[in-house]
Amino acid sequence: MKLTVIGCWGGYPKVNEASTGYLLEHDGFRLLIDCGSGVLSKLQQYVDPTDLDACIVTHYHADHIADIGVLQHALIVQKYLQPMVRNLPIYGHQLDEQAFRKLTYKDITTGKAYDPSQTLRIGPFTISFLPTVHPVPCFAFRIEAAGKIFVFTGDSAFQDSFIEFAKDANLLLCECNFYANMDGGNAGHMNSKDAGTLAAAANVKQLVLTHLPQYGIIENLVTEAGEYYDGRIHLAEGGQVWEI
Ligand SMILES: [Zn+2]
Numbered sequence: 327m328k329l330t331v332i333g334c335w336g337g338y339p340k341v342n343e344a345s346t347g348y349l350l351e352h353d354g355f356r357l358l359i360d361c362g363s364g365v366l367s368k369l370q371q372y373v374d375p376t377d378l379d380a381c382i383v384t385h386y387h388a389d390h391i392a393d394i395g396v397l398q399h400a401l402i403v404q405k406y407l408q409p410m411v412r413n414l415p416i417y418g419h420q421l422d423e424q425a426f427r428k429l430t431y432k433d434i435t436t437g438k439a440y441d442p443s444q445t446l447r448i449g450p451f452t453i454s455f456l457p458t459v460h461p462v463p464c465f466a467f468r469i470e471a472a473g474k475i476f477v478f479t480g481d482s483a484f485q486d487s488f489i490e491f492a493k494d495a496n497l498l499l500c501e502c503n504f505y506a507n508m509d510g511g512n513a514g515h516m517n518s519k520d521a522g523t524l525a526a527a528a529n530v531k532q533l534v535l536t537h538l539p540q541y542g543i544i545e546n547l548v549t550e551a552g553e554y555y556d557g558r559i560h561l562a563e564g565g566q567v568w569e570i
């Protein structure tokens with residue numbers, strides 16, 4: 327699997343950057359994971375939106391879905407120009423019916439509900455789900471392909487069930503919206519200590535911190551997480567590519 331970071335900021339994007347969005351590719355299949363503010367603009371550096379095969383969203387906060395509408399506009403404009411543009415499936419949960427309905431747009435995109443109690447096959451990817459601890463319903467994804475495991479926490483406070491869910495992941499993409507001396511739990515987010523603790527307990531091969539805060543010295547998040555996990559730790563950054 328090849329993972330490209332499109333955007334990595336929590337809540338809103340820094341200037342000229344994007345909030346949550348990741349492109350996951352395998353065997354020529356292109357899956358966009360979350361589509362937050364700024365993602366459509368940044369995405370076009372790596373892939374033509376008409377070449378996406380599917381999109382999946384963790385939850386319906388704006389920093390994860392703000393650019394779904396403009397993705398739909400991009401596809402409708404391109405469909406006028408090139409009639410072969412395909413209908414894009416966008417997978418999301420159905421626990422917020424109103425938000426889910428917006429995933430479907432004319433004959434351009436189709437909202438598809440994932441059942442979090444079942445594994446889901448999208449192209450070459452097998453995806454399982456874990457409900458997270460967040461102010462609105464949100465799901466973490468464990469995505470497997472070609473014997474490799476990629477886990478994305480989505481937005482969440484720390485919960486013990488993450489440990490089994492992320493077990494032995496080749497790459498754990500963990501939200502880290504707060505510094506170690508801050509309590510992210512009340513806001514439904516993790517801090518650097520939580521991320522390091524999870525990576526160690528789940529025995530993951532490497533840890534990438536994302537959903538980053540716009541303040542403070544973000545490199546400190548790596549140092550802080552490193553007090554709990556002795557594997558490789560990286561900060562997510564737009565344009566970064568991981569081979570998993
Ligand atoms: Zn978020």
Ligand SMILES: [Zn+2]
Pocket residue numbers: 385387460481
């Ligand atoms: Zn959120």
